Amino acid sequence: MKYAYFPGCALKSSAIEYDMSTQEVARKLGIELAEIEDWICCGATPAHLTLHLLSLALPVKNLLKAQKEKLEVVTCCAACFNRLKVANHFMQTDEEHRVKVNTIVDANYHGDVVVKHFLEVLINDYGLERIAKRAVKKLENLKVASYYGCLLIRPPEVMKFDDPEDPHSMDDLMKVLGAEAINWPYKHECCGASFSIARTDIVLRLTNDVLRMAKEAGAEMVAVACPLCHSNLDMRQMDIAKKYKHYDLPVLYFTQILGLALGIEPRKLGLNKHFVDPMKLLKKKGVI
């Protein structure tokens, strides 16, 4: 299994532990991730806020590089995943934008490079049963609230991934690893996303709601698949404690949790890089 890997900016900086754990997990499972050479920013939020064409041309430039290798593209960042899929959608269905973007990038691209989230690769391509067989540690007694946020599953007609109203892919993964997947209503609430900087107060309110609901539902840990969700839930937890309540709820990437089950060393998974330290809990639960 070989894929063109698009890490995106966050995974090389604030979410470096997401990148580390992804690479470790892939290596352990025998999934080859060939990082796209000279990849550029997907445009994220700023591009589509400023210039629509730019927000399509940036992802397309990356996709064209993968097309040369004849590989499917895998990404971990929910925002990158979203932008790549949206660009493909326009290139497939919108004649006007297809012509304009192709002029900009000097190509004849029709949106045919397959883009997958790493979660999708694990569940659909690799298979949950095979993962269960490879797991060396059962995550028994660990109560995990899977948090999907917005960009991974919406808009549904573009993303075509998981159920937009009741997502369950991450829960399915947690279950085969032996963890208890908490059924809670806020798994696809908004975390406030990039308001984190401009309007921190809004993000604090929204993330407090999410953490409170997770805690009330009995979660001991939150699993995420998006660097921005992670930073809002993890990094802002100190501020939330000051303004609202102290939760002490570790927030881990699903790849880190999977890595633990596969028996990968915590340090290699970047578990030391979180603001809310998960080590105490993991030790208590006998995971490490």
Next chain:
Amino acid sequence: MARIGVFVCHCGTNIAGVVDVKKVVEAAKNLPFVKFTADYNYFCSKPGQDEIVKAIKEHNLDRVIVSACSPSLHEKTFRTCIEEAGLNPFMVEMANIREQCSWVHKDKEKATRKAIELVRAKVAKVAKSTPLKKMYTSVEKKVLVIGGGIAGIQAALDIAIAGYKAIIVEKNPSIGGRMAQFDKTFPTLDCAACILTPRMVSASQDENIKIYSYSEVCEVSGFVGNFNVKILKKARSVDEEKCTGCGQCITKCPAKVPSEFDRGLGLRKAIYTPFPQAVPNVPVIDRQACRFYTEGKCRICEKICPFSAIDFNQKDQIIEEKVGAIIVASGFTLFDHSVYGEYGYGKLKNVITGLDFERIVNSSGPTGGKVVRPSDGKPAKNVVFIQCVGSRDEQKGIPYCSRLCCMYTAKHALLLREHDPAAQAYIFYIDIRAAGKNYEEFVKKVQTEYGAMYLRGRVSRIFEKDEDLVVRGADTLSGAQIEIKADLVVLATGLVARPDATQLAKMLRIPYDKNNLFTEAHPKLGPVETVTSGIFLTGACQAPKDIPDTVATASAASVKALGLLTKDKLTIDPEIASVNPFICSGCLNCVKVCPFSAIETEEFENKLFKEKKVVAKVIESLCRGCGNCAAVCRVGAVDLAGYKDEQIMEEIKAL
């Protein structure tokens, strides 16, 4: 030698605004056999028709082209018109230069050229026309009513009042339909059962009405005046003659299953009548639930019945009936809200539909009229109503407005408060559509006197939190996001076609639209007719309707049916197929393609060649003139009167 008159109509500016009528007339003058031409503003008007009659007489014309609108509109007018002038009515052809020309084209020159072509083709065809003899058929003085809801009951009663016979075929064990499930009716708050059950009883007591309950129409053949109907009468396992409806069997039956009538919120027995006022008041044994049928033992009902009415060996029966007209009153079903993830995919116990609420709030319903939460039976104090569920949603639902939901939701809010003055109704709506007599006033009353909180906006999510529901939505008037802690959520699910609607339509050969609702002959001028003559529509099988509209269309449909029944004979179209036995090779492909089973075989002796052979023969009374047989005949032995091969070929050649 044919003498043809060509009459080109202006139709005001409908035709003349695009087509140069004078040019068409000039061109027509030079066509073969055309002896007279004229144009006029409206040939369908009385003076217009007089012009045609005058010209026929003065110029000794023997056939006519009216170049005007579609034959579906005025062919009959002009057939009668030329008959008045002494010609055979089938010697007129319409060249449709309106719907097929002026209405769809803008370029005047090209449109005029096309109009001339259309006239030229029709002139060539009419030159080969031959007079046809009018044909008649007898009329069976009986009407089949499919469906025994309020629509079907009303239609049958109206037929019976006029002294004619009606048959009601109802799928369920009792007539009454949806209305029997309702609690009160808007805007007058009459008890639905109190106004419905007297009609149900009248229908059952009327000697002109025969009710087949627990039965389905399974085959329809024939045509207007002479339909042959096969009815599947499902085995009731109870002898209708012997049963007195005492109900002892029901009391003693040990098997309980969810009641369909109570929408699964309550239980019924395996031997049951759907509701206490059922008509006929004869129970049915549900063989899937009955212990004798499933486990081989029990037979308590048989032992207890004082009249020996239980008959475990009863079998399904097919009953044949002959009727002159059919009224379709097959009703609707509810939109299935399980497609909406935001409302919990139909999995949340305390999220129910409006029809569920009708049963809950009904004093003879599963909760005895107490408004409670289905999950734990606790009183429901805060109730959120959501309108337009499925309706007006092109993505996941149906594009149309279901018309009743605004009203029944208002009614529910009122009933909620009447049952419990401390209860609060919250209603999420998009628009309030209360068009109907006293409807707007009713909604106002619910808002002002019954304290219902109307919130303009959509609900984005419903989720369970502890034992309650949390409803989150937008109030677009204040711009606020709101969250309501609710005991119960009632979804105003839209009205949709029944799942077997298309099957019924195909059986009856009536058209249906993209929403599987049956299509009326004309949306304005033929709202209860279908294009298949003798078949009429009433109620929500055609479009969502409330009770007053349903009853009105039921009466309208029965008047239309009675219009046929009061005639001794009906004129039928002589444009039917015939087989030339000399040419027929007996391949009988025509038999295979005939949708009306109107072709039989006969032995034919060709005396000239001294040979005997089997050939096809058209049964004239059954042929509807569709022309399938003429199209598949390999040797050209089949011809359709009025559309003979020779006529069609001339028409094509002229183009």
